[in-house]
Amino acid sequence: MIHSPNRIIINTSALQGNYKFLTSKVGQTCQTAAVVKANGYGLGVDVVIPALEQAGAKFFYVAHFAEALTVRELTSAPIAVLGGLPRGAADDYRHNRIVPVLNTAEDIAGCPADLPAIWHIDTGMNRLGLSVNEVSALASQAKSLPILMMTHFTSSDDAESSHATEQVRKFDDCIAGLPKPFQLIPQSICNSSGIFRNENWHRAQTRPGVALYGANPTPETKNPMSPVVTMETRILQIRTARAGETVGYNQTETVEKDTLLATVGLGYADGFLRSGSSRAKLYWHGQPCKIMGRVSMDLIVVDINNLKNCPSPKQGDWLEVLGNHQSADQLAIDLGTISYEVLTSLSHRAERVIRTTH
Amino acid sequence: MIHSPNRIIINTSALQGNYKFLTSKVGQTCQTAAVVKANGYGLGVDVVIPALEQAGAKFFYVAHFAEALTVRELTSAPIAVLGGLPRGAADDYRHNRIVPVLNTAEDIAGCPADLPAIWHIDTGMNRLGLSVNEVSALASQAKSLPILMMTHFTSSDDAESSHATEQVRKFDDCIAGLPKPFQLIPQSICNSSGIFRNENWHRAQTRPGVALYGANPTPETKNPMSPVVTMETRILQIRTARAGETVGYNQTETVEKDTLLATVGLGYADGFLRSGSSRAKLYWHGQPCKIMGRVSMDLIVVDINNLKNCPSPKQGDWLEVLGNHQSADQLAIDLGTISYEVLTSLSHRAERVIRTTH
Numbered sequence: 001m002i003h004s005p006n007r008i009i010i011n012t013s014a015l016q017g018n019y020k021f022l023t024s025k026v027g028q029t030c031q032t033a034a035v036v037k038a039n040g041y042g043l044g045v046d047v048v049i050p051a052l053e054q055a056g057a058k059f060f061y062v063a064h065f066a067e068a069l070t071v072r073e074l075t076s077a078p079i080a081v082l083g084g085l086p087r088g089a090a091d092d093y094r095h096n097r098i099v100p101v102l103n104t105a106e107d108i109a110g111c112p113a114d115l116p117a118i119w120h121i122d123t124g125m126n127r128l129g130l131s132v133n134e135v136s137a138l139a140s141q142a143k144s145l146p147i148l149m150m151t152h153f154t155s156s157d158d159a160e161s162s163h164a165t166e167q168v169r170k171f172d173d174c175i176a177g178l179p180k181p182f183q184l185i186p187q188s189i190c191n192s193s194g195i196f197r198n199e200n201w202h203r204a205q206t207r208p209g210v211a212l213y214g215a216n217p218t219p220e221t222k223n224p225m226s227p228v229v230t231m232e233t234r235i236l237q238i239r240t241a242r243a244g245e246t247v248g249y250n251q252t253e254t255v256e257k258d259t260l261l262a263t264v265g266l267g268y269a270d271g272f273l274r275s276g277s278s279r280a281k282l283y284w285h286g287q288p289c290k291i292m293g294r295v296s297m298d299l300i301v302v303d304i305n306n307l308k309n310c311p312s313p314k315q316g317d318w319l320e321v322l323g324n325h326q327s328a329d330q331l332a333i334d335l336g337t338i339s340y341e342v343l344t345s346l347s348h349r350a351e352r353v354i355r356t357t358h
Numbered sequence: 359m360i361h362s363p364n365r366i367i368i369n370t371s372a373l374q375g376n377y378k379f380l381t382s383k384v385g386q387t388c389q390t391a392a393v394v395k396a397n398g399y400g401l402g403v404d405v406v407i408p409a410l411e412q413a414g415a416k417f418f419y420v421a422h423f424a425e426a427l428t429v430r431e432l433t434s435a436p437i438a439v440l441g442g443l444p445r446g447a448a449d450d451y452r453h454n455r456i457v458p459v460l461n462t463a464e465d466i467a468g469c470p471a472d473l474p475a476i477w478h479i480d481t482g483m484n485r486l487g488l489s490v491n492e493v494s495a496l497a498s499q500a501k502s503l504p505i506l507m508m509t510h511f512t513s514s515d516d517a518e519s520s521h522a523t524e525q526v527r528k529f530d531d532c533i534a535g536l537p538k539p540f541q542l543i544p545q546s547i548c549n550s551s552g553i554f555r556n557e558n559w560h561r562a563q564t565r566p567g568v569a570l571y572g573a574n575p576t577p578e579t580k581n582p583m584s585p586v587v588t589m590e591t592r593i594l595q596i597r598t599a600r601a602g603e604t605v606g607y608n609q610t611e612t613v614e615k616d617t618l619l620a621t622v623g624l625g626y627a628d629g630f631l632r633s634g635s636s637r638a639k640l641y642w643h644g645q646p647c648k649i650m651g652r653v654s655m656d657l658i659v660v661d662i663n664n665l666k667n668c669p670s671p672k673q674g675d676w677l678e679v680l681g682n683h684q685s686a687d688q689l690a691i692d693l694g695t696i697s698y699e700v701l702t703s704l705s706h707r708a709e710r711v712i713r714t715t716h
Contacts, residue, residue, distance in 0.1 A: 001446075037656060104594075163609060297395065
């Protein structure tokens, strides 16, 4: 036994349900690829890939080639690398049947004609991707056709923004100006949120990521996805701090009256961001226990003084970090970030427990 | 080849130099233990432990039992677990020759007489440790003597704070009130900063952590430690954003004039906190390149428009994340945190390169 003070419980049935739900949103001819970068958004590709394949996933996206190599051990399906084609890497991509997403003229020049590839057109991220201005010249000189033309949304999670609509128009206009064969190539536009915004954007393939793992792709409404991750942390000590005493590093928080505190074995080295100091909460029987003082590397202290109508927590009990009472989206607010960072920061030190039923 | 867009270069000579320097600050009879929790503050215990042993380290501290098991594969030296003794874990500790740090009465009750252990007295953290009030009763009933009595500072990094002095007084008063045998047990008080504050606090053993890895234990003065970690990230694309265009997710930053941008393969899934959005910098030839827009999961865009008297960066070139021009302490300011979180968040996806010379 490793006696870990943290456990991440992954509900693979919920993950599979989310995959199937996302598939149900698109037509029969549209493929739902699965984005599994950052080790399956922190859940572990060793768990995520088999579960998604069983649910029907036949195409995976990662960020880096090294990630693709890890995923290649787990599946024979196509794996695409969003981060492009580094100089001198073409043979390694081909040998491992990895599909590069080509973002630059240099990427395209370095891609052999017999290496299947995706062209990424930038329509407003200004991050990765071929500019609309350069695509035309590159297409007319192309050694071979890409297997997919893609673009990526900036703001599809924002129901108030019209930028996604502008981006799709720019993408469509760009493609319409390319040589005829390019107009017949399958297209991929939608991330998680995009899938929910407009059916006309689904095209040949969608690329959901965070929604698979339970985060809300439509923040303006109730989350249509099922929670996949529960995280719990064990109480290492319970103590009473006396009125006037301080808690934690640099004495940043003072208790005003005698206060019952619980110390748990979770800290920023477990991916619980230090920005949650004196602000974020853990839960006990559905009741919030506010963090007192600074989140330290391996420990957090929470206030358990005002719990009502429930058993008192004891050393060895587990508090909820993520679960029924605190979603990754909700915790993210107290950490000053988004659910994506909450998930991808999840502990490499935590014990993982797999659940296969709801 | 894994073609990683991130590399962490670890200078083991500097690490060893830091260990020796910390040892030189204390007397001959004081042991310098090494804190290697959180996978050696993110550097990797597989690299850190052999280097530190070679430099003379003979005692290691980790946070969790699972970490101790990993470290046990690398050394036969004593390993102490700061996080206590979980119920039912005593046999596993003994079998692997792991020393629990006992923080609670329950920990002490669960510790067999023949399992060497450390008693931790809380003198003001209100986090882990026996309260001064309860130690006396526990000591008079103890089944066996601990091998070490320890406490932990709240504010030894703060030269203005007198709290460390108060804590040592509280610790000494507590021990003086215990049965005679307890007064003869070796003591350990100092973390990294504490070592520099008062010779009388060194006692039998110090427990430096972050200073080993190059962070400044005396923030009010020049850093006496040598940098251990360099981190670099590769440029995946260079583009010009046109005046009025936005960069990144949710269009949070607009470029005022045509601007040359570089996109690197580093993001918050690599432990570069999202809080650095539109604020933190990467470096090229010693010149800062400010992050434009949001840090995304695997990518960051920086402004490379105003570089002077240096070659222009190109796709495939490496920008400095941590190194000669940006220490972990400095980057931490732009991320709104401390060097500890910068280091322990370091990428699990990055390639590690070991350097053994200065």
